Amino acid sequence: MAKEFVPAGADLELRGIRKEFPGFTAIENLDLQIPAGEFFALLGPSGCGKTTTLRIIAGLEEPTSGQVMLGGQDVTFTKPHERPVNTVFQSYALFPHMSILENVAFGLRRRKIENPIPKAMDALNLVELGYAAERRPQQLSGGQQQRVALARALVNRPSLLLLDEPLGALDLKLRRQMQIELKAIQMEVGLTFLHVTHDQEEAMDMADTVAVMHKGRIEQMGAPEALYERPKTAFVAKFLGQSNIFVGQAVESSANSLAIEIAGTKLSVPKHRAEKQSGKIALGVRPEKAFFHHEAPATSPDLNILGPGEIKDIRFTGVSNQYLIEIPNVGDLIVFAQNVGMSPVAELGQQVWVSFKVEHTFGLSDLPAGDED
Amino acid sequence: MKKLRLGRRILPLYSLLALVYLLIPIAYTIAFSFNNSKGRTNTTWQGFTFSKWGDVCNQAGICEAFGNSLFIGAVSTLVATVLGTAIAIALVRYRFKFRSLVSLSLFLPMATPEVVMGAGLAALFFNLGAEQGFATIIISHVMFCLSFVVVTVKARVQTLDPVLEEAGRDLYANPAQVFWRITFPLLLPGIVSAALLSFALSFDDFIITYFNAGPVTTFPLLIYVAASKGVPAETNVIASGVFLLAIFTVIGTQIASNARARRHAKFN
Numbered sequence: 067m068a069k070e071f072v073p074a075g076a077d078l079e080l081r082g083i084r085k086e087f088p089g090f091t092a093i094e095n096l097d098l099q100i101p102a103g104e105f106f107a108l109l110g111p112s113g114c115g116k117t118t119t120l121r122i123i124a125g126l127e128e129p130t131s132g133q134v135m136l137g138g139q140d141v142t143f144t145k146p147h148e149r150p151v152n153t154v155f156q157s158y159a160l161f162p163h164m165s166i167l168e169n170v171a172f173g174l175r176r177r178k179i180e181n182p183i184p185k186a187m188d189a190l191n192l193v194e195l196g197y198a199a200e201r202r203p204q205q206l207s208g209g210q211q212q213r214v215a216l217a218r219a220l221v222n223r224p225s226l227l228l229l230d231e232p233l234g235a236l237d238l239k240l241r242r243q244m245q246i247e248l249k250a251i252q253m254e255v256g257l258t259f260l261h262v263t264h265d266q267e268e269a270m271d272m273a274d275t276v277a278v279m280h281k282g283r284i285e286q287m288g289a290p291e292a293l294y295e296r297p298k299t300a301f302v303a304k305f306l307g308q309s310n311i312f313v314g315q316a317v318e319s320s321a322n323s324l325a326i327e328i329a330g331t332k333l334s335v336p337k338h339r340a341e342k343q344s345g346k347i348a349l350g351v352r353p354e355k356a357f358f359h360h361e362a363p364a365t366s367p368d369l370n371i372l373g374p375g376e377i378k379d380i381r382f383t384g385v386s387n388q389y390l391i392e393i394p395n396v397g398d399l400i401v402f403a404q405n406v407g408m409s410p411v412a413e414l415g416q417q418v419w420v421s422f423k424v425e426h427t428f429g430l431s432d433l434p435a436g437d438e439d
Numbered sequence: 440m441k442k443l444r445l446g447r448r449i450l451p452l453y454s455l456l457a458l459v460y461l462l463i464p465i466a467y468t469i470a471f472s473f474n475n476s477k478g479r480t481n482t483t484w485q486g487f488t489f490s491k492w493g494d495v496c497n498q499a500g501i502c503e504a505f506g507n508s509l510f511i512g513a514v515s516t517l518v519a520t521v522l523g524t525a526i527a528i529a530l531v532r533y534r535f536k537f538r539s540l541v542s543l544s545l546f547l548p549m550a551t552p553e554v555v556m557g558a559g560l561a562a563l564f565f566n567l568g569a570e571q572g573f574a575t576i577i578i579s580h581v582m583f584c585l586s587f588v589v590v591t592v593k594a595r596v597q598t599l600d601p602v603l604e605e606a607g608r609d610l611y612a613n614p615a616q617v618f619w620r621i622t623f624p625l626l627l628p629g630i631v632s633a634a635l636l637s638f639a640l641s642f643d644d645f646i647i648t649y650f651n652a653g654p655v656t657t658f659p660l661l662i663y664v665a666a667s668k669g670v671p672a673e674t675n676v677i678a679s680g681v682f683l684l685a686i687f688t689v690i691g692t693q694i695a696s697n698a699r700a701r702r703h704a705k706f707n
Contacts (some may be wrong), residue, residue, distance in 0.1 A: 126605055146608040159606035163624045173610035174621075218610070 523588025572651025
């Protein structure tokens with residue numbers, strides 16, 4: 067009965083997962099591959115199906131159709147207690163009638179691993195809670211309980227560790243601290259982590275790969291930098307950070323670039339950064355890559371210029387100011403300007419032009435909600 | 440202000456009176472367990488003695504009836520608690536056909552007058568040709584105890600977060616281990632109070648038992664019959680004993696839980 071699991075993580079593969087509940091479909095058609103040893107984040111708003119995905123991987127739900135493969139083996143219908151997978155639950159789910167140490171030793175005892183107590187103690191020391199071994203869960207703070215939940219899962223050396231918004235209940239400061247600790251522990255133990263969260267900063271900060279999930283589907287997947295630089299859909303562009311999006315008809319197409327027309331102005335995008343080449347296209351740029359000018363800047367083939375418009379709102383956020391600029395017939399734009407000199411650099415009601423580099427522009431595959439044909 | 444001061448004096452007095460009113464019959468029972476009565480009557484004070492306490496089973500039938508009641512109480516409690524706990528878990532955790540009907544019908548025995556239930560059961564047993572005795576008493580006791588067990592345990596199951604059981608499954612516990620190591624210990628306080636309640640109800644029951652006892656005499660039946668001729672002092676001894684046992688049990692659990700709370704508080 068006693069079996070040690072693989073020393074390192076295992077590959078996870080989801081094939082065509084679909085999950086229907088009475089009245090709605092939580093997951094439409096999900097394909098996902100997570101290589102062993104990776105820190106993978108599943109990011110999405112609440113209700114997008116990410117927690118259901120996690121529960122299917124843990125075995126707490128069965129998919130309506132599709133397969134769950136773990137380390138090359140089909141575990142779709144394997145019972146949760148027979149899967150080498152452990153979960154850190156959002157509410158921690160520590161057993162209130164057991165000491166911290168017994169909580170951590172629970173999985174080891176069930177699998178009849180030798181010396182469960184010393185091993186549980188090691189795991190508690192890893193999360194720096196060895197001194198609290200004899201306490202009850204109720205006597206610990208939220209952050210401490212979160213670490214116990216992590217130790218209780220990690221001690222089993224699962225092929226795959228599932229984290230269901232484990233930092234959701236913590237305050238901001240503790241959360242940042244736990245993010246660093248969690249990442250450090252993952253590097254130390256080298257297991258495959260699948261982290262489910264709705265916090266885009268958390269996902270980008272911790273994960274090697276981020277998959278953005280929306281309405282039961284994966285919208286886009288990739289390294290955090292790639293996802294941020296080249297969002298491919300309007301949802302990703304807006305959910306992962308902020309974006310200015312412009313919709314217009316494609317009017318010009320050369321070897322390397324593509325232009326759309328919006329309110330009499332042409333906006334260009336490099337062809338390799340555009341998902342869609344013709345028809346009505348949405349282009350976007352990140353607010354920190356846009357600049358405003360008090361006078362109309364000189365036109366250049368490398369620059370997209372819009373304006374003039376009026377500054378409608380200025381929000382001071384510490385390191386930067388966020389300017390809301392209204393350009394007639396184009397709409398509202400957001401521009402971030404770092405507070406490197408005097409702050410603010412422009413005043414409310416001022417007339418300004420906005421520019422951004424063509425190479426920073428990205429073209430989306432779809433149109434934002436409300437702009438569809 | 441004046442009204443408030445008046446209330447402050449009246450309230451303790453009122454509480455004291457209520458308490459005395461409640462305790463007089465018990466005090467009377469305990470006092471008369473020390474009465475040096477002769478024969479089967481115990482209505483007038485005839486001097487103090489410990490002899491009745493030392494020799495409880497002197498009067499024929501008393502200890503036998505007491506033993507019968509203990510036996511019936513224990514068996515009914517065991518059956519009702521096991522069944523009731525399972526029903527309570529099923530009602531809270533699972534959605535099944537006729538769930539609300541089951542839930543409703545479990546309340547019926549509590550709402551039905553005991554006379555009606557006792558007579559009805561007697562008629563049923565008669566029609567089935569079942570001979571009255573221990574079996575019929577236990578069946579009817581299980582029936583009314585079950586409702587109370589379900590209600591008590593259900594309240595506890597509702598406070599139990601299902602994610603704890605999921606965590607158990609996730610941590611390699613099979614369904615039996617999840618039940619015995621997680622669900623059961625967390626429900627235990629509810630199950631224990633349900634069992635105590637159920638034993639008290641069974642031990643105490645007169646009406647339903649009276650209709651279905653046949654030749655078997657339980658303690659309440661014995662007292663009822665004896666009361667017409669005057670209750671022997673030995674019944675006072677047993678009644679006082681049961682009362683004291685119950686009181687010590689309550690005080691004991693209270694002290695134990697206080698000690699536990701204090702021990703836990705020390706950590707913080």
